[in-house]
Amino acid sequence: MSVVNKAFGGVFFISAGVLLAVTKTPDIFTVAAVIACSVIAAISLTSYAGWSVIGGALLIAGSLVLQTALSYRCMDCIKADLLILAGVIYLSIIETSERKNVLRGMAAVITTLFMVNALIHYPVFIGKPMSAAASKVSQHISVSYDGTRTSLDISAKPVLLFSTSCGACRSTIGRLAETDPGGKGWVPVQVDGDPGEGRELLDSAGYLGSMYQSETEWDEAVPALIITRDGQTSALYGQEKILEVLRGDSS
Numbered sequence: 543m544s545v546v547n548k549a550f551g552g553v554f555f556i557s558a559g560v561l562l563a564v565t566k567t568p569d570i571f572t573v574a575a576v577i578a579c580s581v582i583a584a585i586s587l588t589s590y591a592g593w594s595v596i597g598g599a600l601l602i603a604g605s606l607v608l609q610t611a612l613s614y615r616c617m618d619c620i621k622a623d624l625l626i627l628a629g630v631i632y633l634s635i636i637e638t639s640e641r642k643n644v645l646r647g648m649a650a651v652i653t654t655l656f657m658v659n660a661l662i663h664y665p666v667f668i669g670k671p672m673s674a675a676a677s678k679v680s681q682h683i684s685v686s687y688d689g690t691r692t693s694l695d696i697s698a699k700p701v702l703l704f705s706t707s708c709g710a711c712r713s714t715i716g717r718l719a720e721t722d723p724g725g726k727g728w729v730p731v732q733v734d735g736d737p738g739e740g741r742e743l744l745d746s747a748g749y750l751g752s753m754y755q756s757e758t759e760w761d762e763a764v765p766a767l768i769i770t771r772d773g774q775t776s777a778l779y780g781q782e783k784i785l786e787v788l789r790g791d792s793s
Contacts, residue, residue: 551586
């Protein structure tokens, strides 16, 4: 493999690290992942570039296992995993040593695992209800407000489920707060983490309304808009679709 080819493969790992550093809260998992991406990118430039394929595959596997173990669906993580996967596939293809078939086989296996995970846990058609999520939502959602448990009627106002560690959530909330800072047409509900961090996120985005903490476990992707239409409650995904629905541009 030429140095140029190796460097191109390393770009995928660097891009994944930058994505995580920019979009994610700097917790121990994020910091470890960013460092791992940097190390793997550096190794890809050496004569041990094949180990970058192994390291990248293990990094993706670790990410998927953690998301499953923690019942947490992270769209930013899956985007970073996709970049890492691109690096793994590219480096395995340009590998010319005697272990090339082994590395390509490993790339094929981790690609299959990634695709299966994505099909099961993430919406394939952005903006359309996902059956797995739809089975977990109802017209009333149990939440807490200032330590007091209550229930929100989604038929009265759609609920936006979010997490402070989700970059897409920050972006979506920011755009919603620009058009509806008082929350007249939506209610933010934090699904995990410290409520104080959730309130800080909403305040920084310019949101002036109330925020609730979910009392129901949510292990699907966020941000998710829970909405009731014609007596049917479902989850919608995708920032543009969420904005379209809340702005009343969609029937």
